[in-house]
Amino acid sequence: MLNREQVKRYGRQILIPEIGGRGQEKLLKAKVLVVGAGGLGSPAIEFLAAAGVGRIGIADGDEVDITNLHRQTIHAGNLGVNKAESAASFVEKLNPDVEVDVYPFHLTAENAREVISKYDVVLDCTDSFSSRFLINDACVLESKPFVHAAVLRFEGQIMTVIPHETACYRCFLPEAPPPGSVPSCREAGIIGTTTAFFGVLQANEAIKLILGTGELFTNRLLYADILHNDFNFIEVKKQEKCRVCGESGIEELRSDYYVETCRIEAD
Numbered sequence: 001m002l003n004r005e006q007v008k009r010y011g012r013q014i015l016i017p018e019i020g021g022r023g024q025e026k027l028l029k030a031k032v033l034v035v036g037a038g039g040l041g042s043p044a045i046e047f048l049a050a051a052g053v054g055r056i057g058i059a060d061g062d063e064v065d066i067t068n069l070h071r072q073t074i075h076a077g078n079l080g081v082n083k084a085e086s087a088a089s090f091v092e093k094l095n096p097d098v099e100v101d102v103y104p105f106h107l108t109a110e111n112a113r114e115v116i117s118k119y120d121v122v123l124d125c126t127d128s129f130s131s132r133f134l135i136n137d138a139c140v141l142e143s144k145p146f147v148h149a150a151v152l153r154f155e156g157q158i159m160t161v162i163p164h165e166t167a168c169y170r171c172f173l174p175e176a177p178p179p180g181s182v183p184s185c186r187e188a189g190i191i192g193t194t195t196a197f198f199g200v201l202q203a204n205e206a207i208k209l210i211l212g213t214g215e216l217f218t219n220r221l222l223y224a225d226i227l228h229n230d231f232n233f234i235e236v237k238k239q240e241k242c243r244v245c246g247e248s249g250i251e252e253l254r255s256d257y258y259v260e261t262c263r264i265e266a267d
Contacts, residue, residue, distance in 0.1 A: 001025075006097065010052050018213045024052060028097060030210040033057040033116060035107055035135055036125035037083040039195030040149050040202060042072040044123050047203040049091040049098045053210070056091060057119055059103035060084040071192030107131070109253040112138040121206045122146035125199065129176035133262040136161065136169035137253055140245050147205040147217075149198040153189055154227035156198040159217045159236060160205050166218040167238040168245040176262040197226060 002021060007014065010024050019027075030053050034041045037060040048056055060083040064075040078086040088100040103115060116122055116138050124135045124146055132148060139146040140163040148169055149158040161168050201222075208214040221234045240246050243264040250257075250264060257264050 002028075006052070009095075009097075013051065018211060023211045023213075026210055027052045027207065028054040030121070031055040031057070031119045032206050032210075033059065033119040033122045034087075034125055035059045035122065035131070036127065037072070037074075037087040038062070038068065038125065038127065039071040039190060039192070040151065040199040041083075041087070041123070041125035042074045043196045043199035044125055044203040044206075045087050045091060046074055046094070047200055048206060049095045051203070051207055052095065052097055053206070054097065055099045055101065055119075057101040057103060057115070058084040058087045058091075059105070059107055059115060060087070061104060061106040071190060071195045073192070107134060107138075109134065109255040109258060112253060113142055116144055117142050119144065121209050123202045123206060124148045125202065129262055130258040132169060133176065134253070134258050137244050137250065137257065139163060140168055140249070141251070141253070145209050147202045147209075149202050151190060151194045151198050154191060154194055155223070155225045156194055157221050157223045158198055158201050158205070159221040160209070162216075162218060163245060167236040168242060170244045170264075171239040171242050172221060172234075172236045174239075174243070175264075176260070179260055194226060197224070 002024060013019050014021055014024050032048055032053050034045050037058050062083050064078045064081050064083055064086050074090040075086045082104040084102045084104045088102045091098050091100050112134055122139050122144050124132055126132055143163045145162045147160045205216060208216060219236055221236055223234060224231045244250055
């Protein structure tokens with residue numbers, strides 16, 4: 001049952017028919033892991049916490065740098081602090097209802113499944129192909145729904161994966177492009193409005209997954225160019241021969257899967 005203070009805090013969203021009191025209780029009982037507390041993770045964490053998601057795990061091994069602050073606004077005043085710890089302090093000030101699990105390190109093939117297994121939904125807010133494939137593979141093996149997003153300049157993409165039901169990230173992209181063929185945000189640039197746009201979409205997908213309502217970005221990827229207001233959906237089909245979610249998918253994570261092109265060789 002919601003207490004009086006919670007009814008007051010979440011009153012405006014409780015009024016929404018798709019949420020209501022029962023939906024708010026679901027949110028307060030939910031556990032969401034945000035991998036990456038940077039440009040995407042910053043807005044995602046803020047709005048998950050504001051909505052009253054009861055437990056948020058935050059994993060990031062980087063420290064806050066001055067070059068982050070134009071888009072990673074939850075870290076203001078925390079230069080040099082680990083990003084997971086910085087984000088946790090922001091959440092604690094924003095909403096006392098939310099418990100935060102801090103993972104001040106990067107996920108690896110050795111620890112990803114253990115961390116991911118504790119949560120209901122995972123948000124992939126990372127910025128490298130190796131991390132995206134690792135999260136995809138771990139979530140499929142642990143049967144955890146997750147939301148992928150990637151951004152660059154004024155452009156971005158998002159898709160949601162429900163393991164064993166929908167196409168996974170490797171169904172869309174079996175392996176990473178050749179090294180150096182896709183510029184990073186450090187090389188090509190990024191603006192905070194792009195990361196905020198897609199980070200909030202990720203948080204919204206997580207909320208819909210928790211509530212069991214609405215339409216998700218499953219079996220399709222939204223590509224958006226917000227400089228020219230160009231929005232397109234790309235159909236993504238589940239691949240029977242996918243090396244992760246297909247009929248002969250992998251059964252474990254190996255560190256050699258997540259280097260260079262992130263290729264999974266057939267055994």
